Amino acid sequence: MLYTEDLEELIFHRHQMHETDELIVLSGYLGPRPVARLEELPFNSTVIYGMYGSEGIKPTLHNSLTSIQGSAANLNIFYSQLPVHSKCYAWRRRGEIIHALVGSANFSVNGLTTPFREVLAETTFDTFRPLNAYIQHVLNNSISCLEIGTERIIESIINAEFCSMSLLGRDGEVQNAAGLNWGQNPNNHTTPNDAYIALRTQHIRDYPHLFQPKQINPQHLDNRGRMQRHNDSIEIIWDDGVTMEGLLEGSQPVNGMIYPKQISSFPAKAELGEYIRTRIGVPLGQPVRRHHLERYGRTDIQVSLLGDGVYKFDFSV
Incomplete structure (x- = not known):
């Protein structure tokens, strides 16, 4: 059987079809959200980050994974010292595989x-x-995420790209009903804290490796019968360790291709707006202004790519 959709739910519910006592995940790259979710499973899980052996790991992602490791009693996270790009999901009973999925x-x-x-x-x-x-x-050539030295972490940030994304509109002020104040327009189908971060064409031109073109979704048509494009899910790790799921949504043409035009939190659009308001000291539900950001100490967020759809958002002062 071949699967192309709902892969996350497939992995997290597959054990219901088999008598298993362990899940092994071997993946070229990892994201913290599904790793943390493994704690919900009623048996032990082992996760191996495969590409550590050739690329190391960026500090923000490493800190997030070690934090998950420290709080989950039924989970062990390893870094492979061999460069491994495989993606294998194996359910075992008494050390023997009874079911497995492999792919991309x-x-x-x-x-x-x-x-x-x-x-x-x-x-x-x-x-x-x-x-x-x-x-x-x-596994025999892997080490625990708690055992690695700083040299492999430092090595991985060399040549990293950092994109500064302004939280201000083109007039130099926070927009009244867009950006961080997206939810402030009473005519929109939004809640007061809904927010997004604008992804401008210059960001895409200057940092082509950070943001990928949107793909067509062959199963979804708009009201004119045209195929719509995917809103890709991403994982966001903030500089203070907070993680949230995000969405690259909207569409804009750049260099003959279609790219997303904004980043929001998902599934709740208000999660991003609430987080920013809390950090800069603006009451929930109230509009954000430039002077609030300046009082906090910055008007932009520095964005970098940590791995497959995993981003660091640095809003530190």
Whole structure:
């Protein structure tokens, strides 16, 4: 069986079909949100970050994963010292694989929730033994996320791209009913704290590796019968360690391709607005103004890519 949609729910409910006591996740790249969700499962889970061996890991993602490791009693997170790009999900009983999925989907929100971009396929019984041996070989060459030294963390931030995204409108003020004040327009179908961060064409031109073009969704048509484009889910890790799920939404043409035009929180649009208001000391439900941001100490957010659909948002002063 081949799967192209709802991969996250597939992974987190597959154990209901099999008598298992362990889940092994081997993934080239990781996102903190699905890793943290493993604590909900009624058995032990092991997660291996595969590309650590060649790329190291960025400090923000490492700190998020070690925080999850410290709070989850039924989870072990490892970093492979071999460069491994595989994506394997194996359910075991008493150390033997009883069911497995392999394919292209990384264990991240972006890798598991974008329909038709990634696939996972069931493996057959005759692959269980060699797959188990392969996973054990990677594990034997892995270290706990709690054991690594700072040299591998520092190495991974060399040549990183950092995009400064302004929270102000083009007139130099926070917009009255857009951006951080998106929800302040009573005529919109929004709540007062709804917010987004504008993704401008210059950001895309200057940092082409940070933001990817939007893909067409073949199953969704607009009211004119035209195929709509995906709003890709991402994971956001803030400089203070807070994580949230985000959405690259809207559409704008850049260099002959269609890109998203804003970043919002997901599924609640107000999560982003509430978070920013709390950090800068503006009461919830009230509009944000430039002087609030200046009093806080900055009017922009520095954005960098940590991995597959995982971003760092730095709003520190």
